[in-house]
Amino acid sequence: MEQFREPEVLGADDMWHCNKCQQFCQATKTLDVWRLPRVLLVHLKRFRFSRTFREKLPTLVRFPTKDLDLRTMELCPSDAADPPIYDLVAISVRRSLSRSWFA
C-alpha cells in the first residue's frame, strides 16, 4: 500500500507537455489518498506487459485478513470513532483455461 503513494517517474512514451515553455518534459506522477472509504476494494494488477507478450506475475501476495490499518495513508484523517481499519471479506480470482488471459 505504501508503494501506491511513491512518486513514479514517467517514461519517454509518457512525456508531459508544459504550457509555459511548450516543450515535452519528463514528469513525475504521485497519487495521494485524501480520505479512505468505509468499504475498500483493492485491485491488484497481476500482469507484466512488454511489446511482444504479457504474462501473469507468479509473485505470492500476502494480505492481512484482519485489521489492515491504513490510518497513515490519509491526508485528511477520518473520524477517530470510525478509523480506516479493514477486515478482508472476499477475494475474486480470475482464471482462464485458454492461453489468452483476456479471452
Ligand SMILES: [Zn+2]
Ligand atoms: Zn516548461
